[in-house]
Amino acid sequence: MKKLTYQIKIDAPVSRVFKTMLDKETYKQWTSAFNPSSDFEGVWEKGQKIHFTGDNENGEKGGMVAEIAEYIPNSYVSIRHLGILDKGKEVLSGPTVEDWAGALENYSFTDIEGQTLLEIDVDTNDEYIDYFNEAWPNALKQLKNISEKK
Template sequence: MKKMNYQITIDAPVDQVFKTMLGKDTYKQWTTAFNPTSDFEGSWDKGAKIYFTGINQNGEKEGMVAEIAENIPNKYISIRHYGILDKGKEVTEGPAVEAWAGSFENYTFEDLGSKTLVKVDVDTNEEYLEYFDEAWPKALQILKEISEK
């Protein structure tokens, strides 16, 4: 696994950016950079299970199974990935999962007064490095735009 880092400064207060990033409707907007059907099911509460989902070209639900390892409102979110959704079914062991199991996706929110610095640290494997380097900046730019409205 390689740790990738991305960040953006958003011209909006930290509580607004935090709510925009995690809100059901706004989450779907900024994560279109990864998948146009991107969504989540579950809770952002610490210890909760959460599914990050999308619909594949065959119309089947797929995605990641994760746990919210930490949630400090307006400061930090840590997501621990431990499985995948395959055709809507949870898979937590086997070759398809081994590549991701135990990877983290962490968000840090720094209050800069009327602005917010969002830092993203994400674990990934070699095959997704180029994809993440393209998708994450786009996603953060969308987050910036919808947070600043």
């Protein structure tokens, strides 16, 4: 697995960026860069299971099954991937999840004179590098725009 890193400076306080990133409605807006129907089911609390969902080309619900590995408000969030959602059902073992199980997404929020430096580290396999290198910068631009408008 490879680690990809993305960062963006946002002209808004850390507390606003953190809230914008994780609140249900604004989450759906900035993550639309990955899938127009992006959403989540669950809560942002350490140790809690969370589903990151979206509809596939056939209109079926799919996505990732994860747990919140760490949650420090206005500072750091770590997500550990456990498996996938296939037509709304959890798949936590087998060949379709072997490449993803244990992968981490880490979000670090740093205050720089009232602005926020958001750094993201994502574990991925070769198959998704090009996709992530296109989608993540677009998603972060959307998050920046939403956070700076509030």
